[in-house]
Amino acid sequence: MGDLDESKINDVFDQLVSEDILVYGPHESIVRDAEGYPIEFRVCEHLTKKPHTVGAKLSSAFDKSRKWGPGSDMYCPDERLILGQLNGTHDLALNLFCVDKPQLLLLTLDSYQRQEQPLAHDDFKAAMEVLRRFPSMYIMYNCSETGGCSRTHKHLQGLRGPPFAFDYMIRASEGKAKVPFQFFTHHFSQGFFHSSDADVLKVYTKLLDQARELLGVDEASVCPHNVIMWENRIIxxxxxxxxxxxxxxxxxxxxxxxxxxxxxxxxxxxRLGYANVLRDLGVPS
Structure with missing residues (x-):
């Protein structure tokens, strides 16, 4: 993986799209406002092929592919999707269903790890390597189906930054704007490049404890949450x-x-109200 760069990733991406192996296509962008909070809807017709809930079946074309290890509910229809390995703990791969070019998966080699588990040291070590290697990408994690995941094999994703409302959220964290839902954030003043994996894990654990307290969830139970890492911040x-x-x-x-x-x-x-949906999916601010 030493010589892997975005140009080479995009070459593989384009080839797999041309062969109808990787699902990707054009989208319509619709921008709306949720009581000041900016939202972009990307209407991607190709996502009709994607399973949107845990347990939803893939099309028969994908079901014939090998699974991504025993216990996995994710499929690898072509080995070219795998770009390399991260620290002997994760595959770095192209997401089979993409809204970005490229869209990366950081998928645990231990295919019995589950998406309802909090992020661990190995996850952050892999995430930090991707952030350092591909500075145009941000990292996200959907913990549990309640947190928005559709597959249970533990994985993070890398997408092209910035997240659409990132700047607005930072202003909100400084008391200069208001977001419909509650969130917790930390800025690494030394930058991700000079932060250790252990440093990031320690901060994440504190933020997760705050989320547990807000949701009334103990350490033995699943704590549904999202994680975003971009521009030396974790949210x-x-x-x-x-x-x-x-x-x-x-x-x-x-x-x-x-x-x-x-x-x-x-x-x-x-119909439901953009801000109302965000409040109901998260915790009202």
Missing amino acids: VIPRRAGFIEGASANAGGMMGCVWVPERKNVDEWE
């Missing part, structure tokens, strides 16, 4: 729901970029 968003009627969001959605397969999903957000 933790406590979650109360993955879906509200016809509206849903993962970590990217809570950060202002909601991916939907059809225009009617945007209409459902509008």
Whole structure:
């Protein structure tokens, strides 16, 4: 993986798209306002092929592929999806269903690890390597189905930054704006490049404890939350729901970029009220 760069990743990406192995296509962008909080809806028709809930079946074309290890509910229809390994603990791969070019997966080699588990030291070590190697990418994690995940094999994702509402959220953390839901954040003044994995894990643990307290969840129970890492900041968003009627969001959605397969999903957000959906998916501020 020593010579891997974004140009080479994009070459593999384009080849797999041309062969209909990787699911990607154009999208319509619809920008809305949730009581001041900016939201972009990306209407991606190709996402109709994606399973949106835990346990949802893939199409028969994918079901014939090998699973990503014993106990995994993720499929690898082509070995070229795997870009390399991170520290002997994670595969770095292309996401099979993409809204960004490229969209990365950091998938645990221990395929029995689950998405309802908090992030651990090895996860942060892999995440930090990706952030340092690909500075245009941000990292996100959807903890549990309530946190917006659709597959249970533990994985983080890398997408092209910045998250849509990132600057607004930072202003909110400084008391200069208001977000419909509560979140916790920490800025690493020394930067991710000069922070150790242990430093980041320690901060995350503190933020997760705050999320547990807010949700009333003890350490023995699942704490649904989202994690975002970008521009030397980590953000933790406590979650109360993955879906509200016809509206849903993962970590990217809570950060202002909601991916939907059809225009009617945007209409459902509008019917319920954009800020109301965010409050119900998270914890009202």
